[in-house]
Amino acid sequence: METNQYMEMFLEESREHLQSLNDGLLSLEDNPEDLSVLNEIFRNAHTIKGMSATMGYTKIAELTHDMENVLDLLRKEQLKVSSDIVDKLFKCIDALEQNVESVGEGGPEDVADVTDLVASLSAIVKAVENGTDPAAAAPVGAAAPAAAAAEPAAADVGIELDDTDRDVIAQAKNSGLRAYALKVVLSSGCILKAARSYMVMNALDEQGDVVKSVPCAEDLEQEKFENFFDVVYICEAEAKQVEEIVMSISEVESCTVTEIQNKTEEAPASAPAAAPAPAAAPAAKPVAPDAKAAAKPAAASKAPDKKLKSGQSVRVDIEKLDSLLNLVGELVINKVRLEQIGIMHRLTELTETLEQMDRITTDLQAVVMKVRMVPVGQVFNRFPRMVRDLAKELNKEINLTIEGEETELDRTVIDEIGDPIMHLLRNSLDHGVEQPDDREAKGKPRTGEIGLIARHEGNNVVIMVTDDGKGIDADIIRRKAIEKGMIGAEEAEALDDADAVRLIFLPGFSTAEQITDVSGRGVGMDVVRSKIESLGGHVDVETKIDEGSVFKIKLPLTLAIIQALMVKMQDEMYAIPLGSIDSTINISPDDIKTVKNKEVIVLRGQIIPIIRGADVLQVPKTSTEENEDIFVVVVHIGDRKAGIVVDNLIGQQEIVIKTMGKLLAGLKVISGATVLGDGRVALILDVSALM
Amino acid sequence: MAKIDKKVVGEGEIQVVAFKLRKEEYSFNILNVQEIKGLTDITRVPYASDFIKGVINLRGSVLPVIDLKKRLGLMDTPYTDDTRIVIVKVDDISVGMVVDEVTEVLVFNQSEIEVAKSVDNEIGRFISGIGKRGDRLVIMLDLNAIVGLTDELK
Numbered sequence: 025m026e027t028n029q030y031m032e033m034f035l036e037e038s039r040e041h042l043q044s045l046n047d048g049l050l051s052l053e054d055n056p057e058d059l060s061v062l063n064e065i066f067r068n069a070h071t072i073k074g075m076s077a078t079m080g081y082t083k084i085a086e087l088t089h090d091m092e093n094v095l096d097l098l099r100k101e102q103l104k105v106s107s108d109i110v111d112k113l114f115k116c117i118d119a120l121e122q123n124v125e126s127v128g129e130g131g132p133e134d135v136a137d138v139t140d141l142v143a144s145l146s147a148i149v150k151a152v153e154n155g156t157d158p159a160a161a162a163p164v165g166a167a168a169p170a171a172a173a174a175e176p177a178a179a180d181v182g183i184e185l186d187d188t189d190r191d192v193i194a195q196a197k198n199s200g201l202r203a204y205a206l207k208v209v210l211s212s213g214c215i216l217k218a219a220r221s222y223m224v225m226n227a228l229d230e231q232g233d234v235v236k237s238v239p240c241a242e243d244l245e246q247e248k249f250e251n252f253f254d255v256v257y258i259c260e261a262e263a264k265q266v267e268e269i270v271m272s273i274s275e276v277e278s279c280t281v282t283e284i285q286n287k288t289e290e291a292p293a294s295a296p297a298a299a300p301a302p303a304a305a306p307a308a309k310p311v312a313p314d315a316k317a318a319a320k321p322a323a324a325s326k327a328p329d330k331k332l333k334s335g336q337s338v339r340v341d342i343e344k345l346d347s348l349l350n351l352v353g354e355l356v357i358n359k360v361r362l363e364q365i366g367i368m369h370r371l372t373e374l375t376e377t378l379e380q381m382d383r384i385t386t387d388l389q390a391v392v393m394k395v396r397m398v399p400v401g402q403v404f405n406r407f408p409r410m411v412r413d414l415a416k417e418l419n420k421e422i423n424l425t426i427e428g429e430e431t432e433l434d435r436t437v438i439d440e441i442g443d444p445i446m447h448l449l450r451n452s453l454d455h456g457v458e459q460p461d462d463r464e465a466k467g468k469p470r471t472g473e474i475g476l477i478a479r480h481e482g483n484n485v486v487i488m489v490t491d492d493g494k495g496i497d498a499d500i501i502r503r504k505a506i507e508k509g510m511i512g513a514e515e516a517e518a519l520d521d522a523d524a525v526r527l528i529f530l531p532g533f534s535t536a537e538q539i540t541d542v543s544g545r546g547v548g549m550d551v552v553r554s555k556i557e558s559l560g561g562h563v564d565v566e567t568k569i570d571e572g573s574v575f576k577i578k579l580p581l582t583l584a585i586i587q588a589l590m591v592k593m594q595d596e597m598y599a600i601p602l603g604s605i606d607s608t609i610n611i612s613p614d615d616i617k618t619v620k621n622k623e624v625i626v627l628r629g630q631i632i633p634i635i636r637g638a639d640v641l642q643v644p645k646t647s648t649e650e651n652e653d654i655f656v657v658v659v660h661i662g663d664r665k666a667g668i669v670v671d672n673l674i675g676q677q678e679i680v681i682k683t684m685g686k687l688l689a690g691l692k693v694i695s696g697a698t699v700l701g702d703g704r705v706a707l708i709l710d711v712s713a714l715m
Numbered sequence: 716m717a718k719i720d721k722k723v724v725g726e727g728e729i730q731v732v733a734f735k736l737r738k739e740e741y742s743f744n745i746l747n748v749q750e751i752k753g754l755t756d757i758t759r760v761p762y763a764s765d766f767i768k769g770v771i772n773l774r775g776s777v778l779p780v781i782d783l784k785k786r787l788g789l790m791d792t793p794y795t796d797d798t799r800i801v802i803v804k805v806d807d808i809s810v811g812m813v814v815d816e817v818t819e820v821l822v823f824n825q826s827e828i829e830v831a832k833s834v835d836n837e838i839g840r841f842i843s844g845i846g847k848r849g850d851r852l853v854i855m856l857d858l859n860a861i862v863g864l865t866d867e868l869k
Contacts, residue, residue: 350775353775357775642761642762644759683777684779685778687810687862687863688767688770691762691763692762694761699772699775699777704758705770705777707758707760
């Protein structure tokens with residue numbers, strides 16, 4: 025089978041299911057008794073098995089199969105959930121992840137050696153089989169012979185009938201109709217399984233009545249089944265004709281039609297030998313039937329809450345969204361251009377129409393931006409596992425609290441923040457939280473608390489990594505910075521504690537006394553900072569000795585369209601992002617004072633350094649006359665403020681940020697460009713680089 | 716716009732867009748040329764390399780523009796009505812090149828091209844060959860070197 029075209033789909037879905045497996049196992053570790061979690065895990069493993077087998081990755085399928093065996097034992101409560109087993113399962117997931125990624129890159133499907141894992145999994149299964157005589161197996165044994173005796177021919181039709189079904193079938197029989205159990209197998213290459221199953225159902229409905237299907241119609245519609253499903257069907261036609269009806273639909277590989285011999289009400293003939301009919305033993309604990317067909321819907325029905333959450337969605341290539349956003353950007357630019365024409369020629373009618381159009385484009389823009397928004401949970405969800413593993417490795421007890429996973433950020437930002445956050449978390453774990461014994465000595469609980477919190481703050485999203493560890497000692501930071509020759513001793517003394525702690529964001533800084541595998545290799549905080557700043561964000565730290573530290577990342581909601589203040593320096597136009605502007609003020613040249621050879625102004629009692637925009641930007645002088653009035657745009661990055669002197673304020677405007685391409689990447693002072701209404705290009709100032 | 720040569724380009728032939736810088740004729744391989752447009756507003760970019768004239772708006776995208784004369788170390792001349800921006804694409808990077816005048820599209824036979832080995836001056840490294848036709852000499856430029864992908868990028 026030509027599988028390449030399905031590769032993307034396979035990869036994406038595998039990743040999703042692996043992630044759910046990870047999540048599931050983590051919550052299983054916390055609540056070992058929770059059967060619904062187990063069922064969910066089982067279902068995920070099962071889906072991965074199915075998908076990889078379809079794609080021809082037998083090694084992946086084998087490993088998941090063995091995992092399934094163990095999970096099945098857990099589910100049947102023949103095996104207790106222990107941290108040893110969970111560890112093993114985690115290892116399996118890691119191996120699966122590696123193999124799936126390798127496959128995605130066109131490599132072999134067995135980069136991670138799974139032989140040992142498979143062996144240890146089978147050992148677990150063997151131990152259970154040989155050891156205890158599981159009580160839960162008893163009803164299976166009891167039910168099976170009865171069913172088998174009744175109708176062995178129907179053994180491969182995995183369908184359970186309840187009383188109502190049997191009533192319906194009995195009535196139908198009485199009125200001279202026939203009842204069949206159908207097993208429809210779709211060909212393995214079938215992509216639109218839901219559509220095919222729908223067509224099968226439709227065709228059947230035309231000739232008779234579908235009593236029930238396994239999985240249920242809803243699951244079929246949502247493709248929640250492997251490549252086969254079972255149907256109980258009532259009609260006048262012969263078995264042969266029914267088979268023909270089904271086989272007339274393309275991509276149906278086979279269809280087994282078995283007539284249901286419902287002579288006695290007690291023993292449903294169609295029940296497969298292996299699957300006990302729950303109706304026969306309704307009081308018994310729900311026993312997972314061995315038949316795979318039945319296992320799937322059983323698991324699916326256990327997770328109705330999951331289904332509700334997901335809703336209806338469409339997978340769209342991010343590139344398409346990008347081009348959609350680009351087009352909307354174009355539209356905004358042209359709208360601004362039209363507005364200017366309207367104003368210039370005083371065309372009231374045009375202006376009115378444009379007001380309408382303005383509303384529409386604003387809405388359109390909001391919708392497109394919203395479409396690109398992704399909850400940060402997508403990034404956060406991989407951290408619990410990482411923290412768990414790391415805590416084990418470091419012999420620390422950690423409780424990770426995640427808040428605000430639903431906070432949404434632009435897709436482009438989401439893709440980039442994973443690494444910086446991971447870094448901060450590792451740092452908190454390694455350097456922040458102390459060993460349990462040390463914590464006890466300090467009178468803190470043994471378990472360290474690490475928090476990962478996301479929330480909205482104005483037009484920004486703030487992500488915080490908090491810990492209740494030992495905090496950062498400003499004096500140690502000062503000493504280290506001096507040792508490394510990053511700053512002079514006097515300079516270090518002059519810094520207040522908060523600023524001293526910020527030295528950790530400088531390149532080449534690492535305070536770990538001992539370099540561990542986890543962090544402390546001297547690359548770190550500066551990488552975090554530059555990454556966040558390249559996203560237009562800002563990172564800061566607050567800390568208190570023995571109480572803990574808070575790393576705060578502030579990110580813009582979106583990177584694509586922003587509000588900006590347009591300013592003029594000589595004849596050149598620049599855009600300053602509104603997000604970093606405090607205020608604009610009008611001063612006279614006398615208001616500028618000099619402190620330590622640096623120009624400053626005093627604004628509401630605060631001393632603010634002055635930056636001469638035109639000088640920094642090397643703007644060629646076109647007019648020599650000194651202005652009477654000086655316009656100052658007061659900007660801030662975090663707590664620091666500065667005043668940028670500009671020649672003229674043009675006004676606030678919505679701008680679409682455009683990159684300037686590889687050739688001009690990494691320019692200082694300029695963070696991007698935008699196209700103005702008149703078609704000219706204006707550059708966007710990088711405020712943080714100016715300060 | 717330059718007129719397109721009617722001749723179909725055959726094996727061992729190179730089609731180029733020829734243009735003038737000062738008195739001399741230069742050319743780019745036509746496969747790299749995306750379009751030729753008249754002079755528009757160029758926005759100066761501070762802190763960019765000196766041969767980068769600035770950026771322009773090409774139907775909504777922002778493109779850097781290279782002052783080709785400056786890049787090749789030639790003396791500057793004022794812009795005229797003939798000044799054009801040739802938009803080229805190298806390795807997925809689109810760049811505009813300011814030239815004095817676009818002359819025509821030429822097809823050179825391999826035999827007419829002299830491979831530049833040791834053009835002994837400042838601009839030698841930007842030259843990939845010289846096309847000869849009678850008295851006419853057309854210098855073929857190596858776009859990779861000009862855009863700066865092969866050596867110093869800034």
